[in-house]
Every structure is written in structure tokens, then in C-alpha cells.
Amino acid sequence: MARNKYPEVTVEKILDVAQRLFLKKGYDETTIQDIVNELGGLTKGAIYHHFKSKNEIMDALSNKMFLENNPFDTIRSRKDLNGIQKMKMVMMLNQSDEDRMKLSKQAIPILKNPRILASIIESNRSLLSPFWLELLEEGNKDGSIHTQYAKEIAELIPLLELWLMPSIYPASAEEMQHKFSFIGEMLNNMGVPLIDDEIMDKIFQCFLEIEKAE
Numbered sequence: 001m002a003r004n005k006y007p008e009v010t011v012e013k014i015l016d017v018a019q020r021l022f023l024k025k026g027y028d029e030t031t032i033q034d035i036v037n038e039l040g041g042l043t044k045g046a047i048y049h050h051f052k053s054k055n056e057i058m059d060a061l062s063n064k065m066f067l068e069n070n071p072f073d074t075i076r077s078r079k080d081l082n083g084i085q086k087m088k089m090v091m092m093l094n095q096s097d098e099d100r101m102k103l104s105k106q107a108i109p110i111l112k113n114p115r116i117l118a119s120i121i122e123s124n125r126s127l128l129s130p131f132w133l134e135l136l137e138e139g140n141k142d143g144s145i146h147t148q149y150a151k152e153i154a155e156l157i158p159l160l161e162l163w164l165m166p167s168i169y170p171a172s173a174e175e176m177q178h179k180f181s182f183i184g185e186m187l188n189n190m191g192v193p194l195i196d197d198e199i200m201d202k203i204f205q206c207f208l209e210i211e212k213a214e
Contacts, residue, residue, distance in 0.1 A: 011050050013039060015064055018057050027058060059119050063127065072131040083139025087194055090135070095202050117162075124158035132157050136192070147191035164203075177204060 017038045021030045032054055036044050051057045071093035075086045133154035139145035147153065160183060163169055164176065171179065180203065184195030 007050065010042065010046060011060075013042070014047055014050060014057065015061050019061055019065070022058070022061070027054075030054070056119075059123070062120075063123055066127065070131075072135070082142045082144040083135055083137075084144040084193065087132075087135050087139065087192075088196065088199060090131075091194070091199050092202060095206050117168075121159070121162070124161070125155065128158040129154045139192070145192045149190050153187070153190060153192060173208060176208075180204060 014035065017035050018030070021034055021038065025034070032044060032047060035047060035057075036042065039046075047057075051060065071090045074093060075081060075089050078086065078089075081089065133150060136145065136147065136150035136154055140147065140150060164179060166176070177200075180195065180200050184200065187194050
């Protein structure tokens with residue numbers, strides 16, 4: 001068999017087909033064979049050459065969808081917003097990405113897999129923390145925030161998203177709301193008044209939907 005000269009093209013095809021099927025049929029109802037059937041001649045071996053499992057496909061797809069619709073890129077050039085306003089807009093845009101949120105809800109069960117969870121933590125560290133650090137440093141420069149802990153907060157925020165996942169840390173709706181209040185107060189005490197009522201309501205509604213999906 002001839003070596004594939006363009007493996008990135010194959011990966012792109014696999015992820016595009018997987019995205020369409022996951023959104024149409026659901027993650028649990030989509031099989032590797034379903035993906036193969038839509039790949040126009042590629043074999044199951046071609047998929048396993050790039051991805052060890054369907055879980056790994058979901059992980060790569062989540063990263064791809066984030067990068068294609070990166071809220072940090074959307075707000076980076078906004079001269080009418082200061083640092084804290086950009087951070088708030090990032091959170092609102094992130095919760096408004098319906099396709100990615102739909103896939104995130106479908107992926108909740110696989111978060112219980114330690115290997116997948118470790119991969120997500122590493123992705124958050126390498127992808128999200130640098131973006132948050134950029135905005136936190138911008139906020140310190142323009143005076144919209146005042147914190148000595150920009151690096152630490154940039155690392156903490158992506159981890160808090162996992163802490164808020166009911167599948168990892170079980171919590172009732174009331175307990176979840178208390179967590180949001182805790183996060184808001186903690187960040188405010190660190191000089192970053194990020195969580196306002198609008199953001200709290202948006203995120204809380206999102207996690208209520210996640211709770212229903214479990």
C-alpha cells in the first residue's frame with residue numbers, strides 16, 4: 001500500500017465526518033464503522049492509524065472546533081473593550097457555540113475515562129491558559145483588573161470548568177450555583193471581577209442542561 005503523502009488531509013476528513021455524525025446521530029450511537037462508511041474508500045485501518053479510539057476522535061474534534069471558532073481570536077482586536085470586558089465576552093461567546101456545546105454534552109460520559117480526562121487537562125493547559133494569561137496581562141495594563149496572580153489564574157480557570165462538571169464532581173443545581181458564587185468571590189478577591197450576574201446565569205443554564213443530559 002502506498003504511503004499517504006498527506007496524513008493531515010486524512011485526519012481532516014475523519015474529523016469532518018465524525019463531527020457531522022456525532023451531531024446528527026449522537027456520540028454514543030455513532031460507531032467507527034459508521035465513520036468508515038462515510039469516508040469514501042478509506043478503511044477502518046486508516047482511522048486507527050491516526051486515532052486509537054472513538055474517544056480520541058472526540059478529543060481531537062473538540063480541539064479542532066475550538067480553534068476554528070476561537071472566542072479569544074474574535075475579541076483580540078476589539079479596541080473598544082478593556083481586558084475584563086474581553087474576558088467576559090470570551091465566556092459568553094464560548095457558551096453560545098451551540099455545536100461545540102452539544103458535542104461537549106455528548107462527551108460527558110467519556111470524561112470518566114482517566115486517560116481522556118488527562119488529555120483534556122493537557123489540552124486546556126496548552127491551549128486555553130496562554131489565551132487567558134494574555135487577557136489577564138492586558139487587564140492589568142489597562143487597569144480593568146488588579147491582580148498579582150495572572151499566571152496562576154490563567155492556569156486555574158480551565159481547571160475550574162472540569163470542577164464544575166457534575167459527572168466528575170456530583171452536585172445538585174443548588175450546589176452548582178453555590179460553586180459559581182464561590183468562584184466569583186474568589187476571583188473578585190484576587191482582583192479579577194469576572195463573574196457577574198449575566199455570566200453566572202448563562203453558565204448556570206448551560207450546566208443545568210448538562211445535568212439533564214447525564
